[in-house]
Amino acid sequence: MLTVDNINVYYGAIHALKGISLQVDEGQIVTLIGANGAGKSTILRTVSGLLKPKTGDVVFEGKSIAGIQAQDIVKKGISQVPEGRRVFANMTVLENLELGAYIRSDSKGIAADLDKIFERFPRLAERRAQMAGTLSGGEQQMLAMGRALMSRPRLLLLDEPSMGLAPLLVKEIFAIIQEINAGGTTILLVEQNAHMALSIAHQAYVLETGRISLSGDAKELAASEEIRKAYLGG
Template sequence: MLKVDNIDVYYGAIHALKGISLEVNQGEIVTLIGANGAGKSTTLKTISGLLKPKSGAIYFEGQNITGKKAPDIVKMGISQVPEGRRVFANLTVLENLELGAYLRNDKQGIQEDMEKVFVRFPRLKERLKQLAGTLSGGEQQMLAMGRALMSRPRVLLLDEPSMGLAPILVQEIFNIIKDINATGTTILLVEQNAHMALSIAHKAYVLETGKIVLSGPAQELAQSEEVKKAYLGG
């Protein structure tokens, strides 16, 4: 469904991604794990059109989307939940969710999707008129995910969804990610918490300094001595 083919990305003179290739099949949860600065967020930003690769290509459902503008990529069906949540702090919860549907004009569909968001995140419904900046970290993460779902994505890119959250909330967020996937959305997940990421993913890639050094079924990587030592504290 999504194919990244040998991309190179630079920040000025810094070679951030070095010939990265990965594939995400329909219905999968695929995770990218690696240390800070390995290139995980850069990979997501390049897929969503915020960065342009110097070489290589990105394909979505067989179509070359390399270099397309970010709004066009959202329109095609790829949405990103950015690292650090990035909710619009001075807008209400409702306004944030409405902005997620900015590119849509099917009023009834938008209303239906809004109801689905409230079923998945009941706390957001309770806080509709509240300014997003006054929500807790966990609630902001839920809002960022709800906002992305309002664009009705076929592929959801999640960048560090558990960052800064209490362990009990991390479990809740991961249960929600599994549920979003079970209802038909394909997911590419970047996550510092390698243990949690590998526990819900079908497939995993390990990044080190801009290169993929390991890949395979998530369960296998979770058992790999190399991965255990480097990322699972064992």
């Protein structure tokens, strides 16, 4: 579904991604793990069109999307849940969700999808008229995920969904990610919590300072001594 082919990405003079190649097959959860600053979020920002690779290509469903505007990439079927939620604080929960459907004009389909989101996230249903900025961190994460799903993406990019959440909420968010995937949405997941990420992913890539140092089956990587020592606390 997605192929990232030998991309090099710079922030000014800083060489952030150095010849990164990876692939995401339809129906999979693929996770990127690594230390802070390794380049995980930069990969998502490049796939979603917020950054342009200097060299290399990003191919989605057989067509190059490198350098295409971010809003046009959403129209092609890729949606991102950004790091830090980035909900519109001074708008209601409902308005945030409706904004997620900005590329759509099928009012019946939008209404049906809103119902599905409220079914999946009952707390958002209870708070639909509440300002998004007054929600808890976990509720804002659910809202950011619901907003991204309103564009009906075939590929969902998730950037650090567990960041700043209590352990119980982290479990809940990861269960929801698995549900979304089981419903037919392919997922590319960036996550600091390597243990949780590897427990739900099919494939994994380990990043170190802008390069991929290891890749393979997520369960096998979770069992590897090298990964356990580096990312799973021994």
